[in-house]
Amino acid sequence: MTDISILMPAPMPEPVIAALDARFTLHRLWEQPDADAFLAAHGTAIRGLAANTLAGPVGAALFDRLPALEIVANFGVGYDNIDAGAAAARGIVVTNTPGVLDAEVADLAIGLLLATIRRLPQADRYVRDGRWEDAPFPLSPTLRGRTVGILGLGAIGQQIARRLEGFDVAVAYHQRTRRDDVAYPYHDTPVALAQACDVLIAIVPGGAATRHLVDAEVLAALGPDGILVNVARGSVVDQPALIAALRDRTILAAGLDVYADEPHVPPELRAMENVVLLPHLGSASEHTRAAMGQLVVDNLLSWFGRGTALTPVPETA
Structure with a gap:
């Protein structure tokens, strides 16, 4: 050849x-x-x-x-x-x-969720800065009692859902069509899913059909205790709307592995303490x-x- x-x-x-x-x-x-x-x-x-x-x-x-x-x-x-x-x-x-990358991305999504909700990077910096010697690290939010919505229950989304079952949390989903092979509750719009959950994990494909699928309306529906995790594509989330929602405490926090204009991450996101930022690591293992x-x-x-x-x-x- x-x-x-x-x-x-x-x-x-x-x-x-x-x-x-x-x-x-x-x-x-x-x-x-x-x-x-x-x-x-x-x-x-x-x-x-x-x-x-x-x-x-x-x-x-x-x-x-x-x-x-x-x-x-x-x-x-x-x-x-x-x-x-x-x-x-x-x-x-x-x-x-x-x-070949489904399990790796699903693992990363769970890790990013835990890091965001338990504020693990912030706690690491707290220790490194020597602040633990002065006072205990503040209590974090919890995954207990939450409902996790998965935006896109494809191959990776299903692996995320199976991992979440081990955490004893409720799981629901939205995608263009309802699946007949899963028992998770289905919601027919992203807004309806966000209203029914307080964690939203985005794992839909990128492209014109999903551009800004997570917009200001979805973020408002997620609510002030809500957490967004994006392991899909940066285009899936309206990034300026997300920055505003985090700044105004429309939602509690976000864990992001992808961005609108990679590798450029807006300084507003980099300055926020209620965000965990990763450099697009979803499948990035050897x-x-x-x-x-x-x-x-x-x-x-x-x-x-x-x-x-x-x-x-x-x-x-």
Whole structure:
């Protein structure tokens, strides 16, 4: 397969680069002194694209420069960085990396929830600053007696729900359609879910359909004892509305792993003591990133070896 040209617009983990280099002719676009000139000279030969969020938007403008493109293998389960509709219109298959990161993201969501509600980062700073010698750390809120609403009960959402069952808390959910295979209470709008719970965990896909799904109305419904945890995409939450809700104590606290304009986090959020901020760590373990990278490689190998993709996204399946 070494005669098949694969384009990688932005860096991926070294094992992915090495595996693709060994099996294909891999072009590292970020190493080119003039990316436009490279695409003009070599774009017609590119048959596969290995993409991630660092590559920026992947859509019609790029596809038009790659007329032989057959497959976009995305590093990540979310693929809102890719215009799957434009790909489908051109007969290009898009793949992602579902399954292999579900447990890791669910673990992180639970950890972020506990860190937020029990104020663990703040307590750590309290000890490091030597303040414990002067007075005990203030009492924290609790998870006891709460109802946790899950916004998006897909594969990851279900794993979060199963973990929450071990904490003896009530679980409810909202997504576009009710599931027949779970017993959790269903609410038909995000506002209705927020009204019924005092913890809201967002784990829906990004993209236009979910942009600002958590807005000022949802946050107001969550209430002054409410906690928001976002492990979905930054676009899912109206970030200015969230900042206002935290500042005005419309809600109690938030735990955030994702932001509207990563890696830029607004100074207002960084200054708040009722927020726990993580640098998009959802799947960021060595084990899980290796599994994600292998699935990128395996999708390309399967497509060019057997003509089928292992994990095509619904728009291009």
